[in-house]
Amino acid sequence: MHVPDGFINAPVSAVAGVVAAGAVAVSLRGARRELDERTAPLAGLVAAFVFAVQMLNFPVAAGTSGHLLGGALAAILVGPYTGVLCIAVVLLMQGILFADGGLTALGVNISVMGVVTVVVAYGLFRGLTSVLPRTRRSTTAAAFVAALVSVPAAAVAFTLLYAIGGTTDVPLGKVLTAMVGVHVLIGIGEAAITALTVGAVLAVRPDLVHGSRGLAAPLKLRVDGELVDAPAAAPAPAAPRSTRKVWAAGLVAALLLAGFVSFYASADPDGLEKVAADQGIDEKVEEHGAADSPLADYGVKDVENARISGGLAGVIGVGVTVVVGSGVFWAVRRRRTREASGTTTGTRSD
Amino acid sequence: MGAGHAHKLYRHGHSPVHDLPPHCKLVAVLCFVVVVVSTPREAVWAFALYAALLAGVAATARIPAGFLLKRLVIEVPFVAFALLMPFVVPGEQTELLGVPVSVPGLWGAWNVLAKGTLGVGASVLLASTTELRSLLLGLQRLRLPPLLVQIASFMIRYGDVITDELRRMSIARRSRGFEARGVRHWGVLAKTMGALFIRSYERGERVHLAMVSRGYTGSMPVIDEVTASRTQWAYASVLPVLALAVCLLGWTV
Numbered sequence: 339m340h341v342p343d344g345f346i347n348a349p350v351s352a353v354a355g356v357v358a359a360g361a362v363a364v365s366l367r368g369a370r371r372e373l374d375e376r377t378a379p380l381a382g383l384v385a386a387f388v389f390a391v392q393m394l395n396f397p398v399a400a401g402t403s404g405h406l407l408g409g410a411l412a413a414i415l416v417g418p419y420t421g422v423l424c425i426a427v428v429l430l431m432q433g434i435l436f437a438d439g440g441l442t443a444l445g446v447n448i449s450v451m452g453v454v455t456v457v458v459a460y461g462l463f464r465g466l467t468s469v470l471p472r473t474r475r476s477t478t479a480a481a482f483v484a485a486l487v488s489v490p491a492a493a494v495a496f497t498l499l500y501a502i503g504g505t506t507d508v509p510l511g512k513v514l515t516a517m518v519g520v521h522v523l524i525g526i527g528e529a530a531i532t533a534l535t536v537g538a539v540l541a542v543r544p545d546l547v548h549g550s551r552g553l554a555a556p557l558k559l560r561v562d563g564e565l566v567d568a569p570a571a572a573p574a575p576a577a578p579r580s581t582r583k584v585w586a587a588g589l590v591a592a593l594l595l596a597g598f599v600s601f602y603a604s605a606d607p608d609g610l611e612k613v614a615a616d617q618g619i620d621e622k623v624e625e626h627g628a629a630d631s632p633l634a635d636y637g638v639k640d641v642e643n644a645r646i647s648g649g650l651a652g653v654i655g656v657g658v659t660v661v662v663g664s665g666v667f668w669a670v671r672r673r674r675t676r677e678a679s680g681t682t683t684g685t686r687s688d
Numbered sequence: 689m690g691a692g693h694a695h696k697l698y699r700h701g702h703s704p705v706h707d708l709p710p711h712c713k714l715v716a717v718l719c720f721v722v723v724v725v726s727t728p729r730e731a732v733w734a735f736a737l738y739a740a741l742l743a744g745v746a747a748t749a750r751i752p753a754g755f756l757l758k759r760l761v762i763e764v765p766f767v768a769f770a771l772l773m774p775f776v777v778p779g780e781q782t783e784l785l786g787v788p789v790s791v792p793g794l795w796g797a798w799n800v801l802a803k804g805t806l807g808v809g810a811s812v813l814l815a816s817t818t819e820l821r822s823l824l825l826g827l828q829r830l831r832l833p834p835l836l837v838q839i840a841s842f843m844i845r846y847g848d849v850i851t852d853e854l855r856r857m858s859i860a861r862r863s864r865g866f867e868a869r870g871v872r873h874w875g876v877l878a879k880t881m882g883a884l885f886i887r888s889y890e891r892g893e894r895v896h897l898a899m900v901s902r903g904y905t906g907s908m909p910v911i912d913e914v915t916a917s918r919t920q921w922a923y924a925s926v927l928p929v930l931a932l933a934v935c936l937l938g939w940t941v
Contacts, residue, residue: 342766344803348726366835375906376896378835382842383892386850387885389843394854396877397868406881415885427840434714434823435697437762437811440804441721505729506796508777530871531878538882546889 340432341447341496343440350503355445361453362426368419372548377420384416385424389431396531404527409455409492410463410485411532415539417548418460425452446499454495459488463549474540477550482533489525493517697759699816704923705749706817709916710826712924717814719928723935724806729799731938735806741930742809749817759812763804770804773797820844825914838908842895850888857884 346354369377388408396404408428413421426448432438439447463484470476497514504513539547557568705713727734746756777793818826824844828837857880868877896904916924 342763342800342804343721343725343807344800345766348722351725362836363833366833370835375904376893378838378906378908379842379896379899380889380892382839383846383850383888383895384885385839385843386846387888389847390850390854390884390888391881393851394877394881395868396874397870416889423836423839427836427843431840431843434811435815435820437759437808437815440725440807441718441811442725442807505799506773506777507792508773508796512776531874531881534875534878535881535885538879539885542882543886546886 340429340439341443341450343442344505345440345443346446346499347503347505348442350499351442351446353445354449354499358426358445358448358453361422361449365419365422365426369417369423372417372419381416381420381423381427384412384420385427388412388424389428392428396527398527404524406531407451407455407489407524407528409451410459410481410488410528411535413456413460414463414481414484414532414536414549415547418456420548421456421460422452425456446496450492450496450499455488455492458491459484460549462487467549474537474544474550477540477547478533478537481536481549482529484529485532486525486529489528490518490521493521697812697815698819699751699755701750701817703749703817705745705813708924709829709914709920710818710822711829711914712826712916712921713814713818714823714826714830716924716927717810719925720810720931721807723928723931724810725803727803727935727938729795729802731941732798734934734938735802737934738806738931739809741927741934742806742813745813745927749813751813751816755816756809756812759816760805760808763808766800766804770797770800773800822914828910829914834907841908846888846891846895849891850884853887854880854884 369381373380388411391408391411392405394405396406398404409421409425412424415421416424429439429447429452430444433441433444433447463480466480466483467477470480494514494517497510497517500508500513501510536547536549540550544550558565559568560566724735724738727738743753746753773796774789774793777790777796780791781788782791782794815823821841824837824841827840828834861876861880866873866876
């Protein structure tokens with residue numbers, strides 16, 4: 339599963355390295371919020387746990403066995419930020435000490451196995467637990483689904499990187515089928531083990547499972563033979579966080595991807611367009627209304643170099659999207675604040 | 689944590705390579721691998737030269753070839769993948785020992801095998817000539833975020849402890865007649881992992897309390913700052929510079 343050197347070309351590896359470094363930087367801040375100054379020893383010990391877990395072999399059938407990847411498990415047990423950090427540290431140490439995964443492919447490995455796995459697993463887990471009834475069983479079920487999807491998601495992410503910067507032109511369809519096919523099978527095993535493990539921890543120390551913090555039953559006191567709710571310690575209100583940095587980072591990443599990566603993107607039709615052309619679906623497709631706009635077909639008119647033109651179009655596209663998107667967001671928020679202030683004044687006048 | 693805590697991958701010695709400061713070696717290996725990866729695959733002789741360079745470093749470090757070759761086993765999974773390539777990549781076909789294979793597939797397999805093997809070789813050389821602790825110091829010197837270095841150092845320090853705990857649990861299971869034979873036994877193994885997680889987490893809490901009681905405020909004091917003289921940097925740069933020369937030749941020839 340670890341990507342060796344020479345598999346993905348240098349520019350894409352560099353971009354993946356930047357993405358991984360950004361993700362680790364964000365996780366460092368986030369983990370400090372999750373664990374404050376206990377971050378170093380706790381995250382270190384959890385990383386050691388992930389490392390040990392990857393050594394535990396699970397027999398599958400007739401002499402074959404596999405091991406856990408641990409991304410989903412770490413995300414659910416200790417939270418997404420600490421999860422990304424632990425996986426990243428494990429991958430870094432495996433790369434330097436055990437030569438498992440190439441040094442130039444470290445960014446690719448962290449992005450695919452750390453970031454994508456953890457983000458997909460935790461997002462899915464959070465989404466499911468908010469919908470399902472708040473019981474232990476549904477937490478375990480959500481852990482199952484999250485782990486099940488996270489592994490093929492990582493495989494898809496890898497295929498995407500391979501499509502942009504693979505050093506050999508294996509037909510993409512074949513790579514995708516093989517990768518996703520194999521990883522769906524791996525994902526089933528991962529899901530079963532993750533769910534069982536989360537269940538085992540839930541049974542003993544439910545407070546340690548980050549993903550089920552809301553599950554704790556309120557403390558009851560028995561006063562004169564009757565159960566009374568204990569006075570709960572008021573949780574400290576979270577300080578309002580500035581979103582400006584997240585914004586800036588997102589914008590930079592989008593511009594980087596649009597301007598730089600599209601440099602290396604293939605000019606061939608994408609999979610959907612290819613299928614459409616092969617099957618003759620697109621015979622009736624009319625030219626898009628904006629076909630002769632200055633940015634038609636992801637290129638800037640009157641710019642000769644196809645790559646620069648593509649990159650420029652990407653940057654302009656991101657810029658326009660950001661402006662339009664923040665305009666809409668701003669308008670909605672203004673309306674909402676006005677409504678809110680309207681209702682408060684209304685209640686006051688009553 | 690006194691003596692005897694060197695990892696199994698490290699090979700004790702006092703060669704010029706062992707004595708180089710860790711961050712010089714890290715930078716040298718990284719540059720070497722980057723150069724190798726950006727070499728055109730058609731320059732087959734260049735990869736032979738790279739291998740010779742690595743062999744030269746191994747000879748200077750007095751690392752026996754058998755030790756290195758044994759450690760190269762780690763790359764078996766992607767060798768399997770590379771061997772598949774000539775059969776699945778479309779393109780011009782050719783005969784190899786009577787089996788039809790594709791030419792671009794062969795080039796692809798060669799590319800992955802050569803660059804991957806050289807990368808593994810360089811990392812193995814680094815790990816077998818550098819102690820764990822100095823590797824971490826080197827990473828810190830290279831301005832890796834201190835928190836990340838701390839996490840990595842805790843992982844390294846307690847990795848063996850946690851792994852041993854896992855081993856003891858496995859002995860305890862087996863001494864009670866348990867043998868994992870198939871999917872039916874996953875429940876037991878998963879409970880092992882759950883218990884291991886709780887133990888690791890609680891150990892982390894204890895370690896943190898012990899550190900706080902000794903005055904820990906969130907950062908580790910740096911006692912032995914590693915430094916490198918200009919000569920040492922020059923020695924370390926021999927490998928990547930020679931590799932760069934080979935790479936440039938590979939692009940022009």
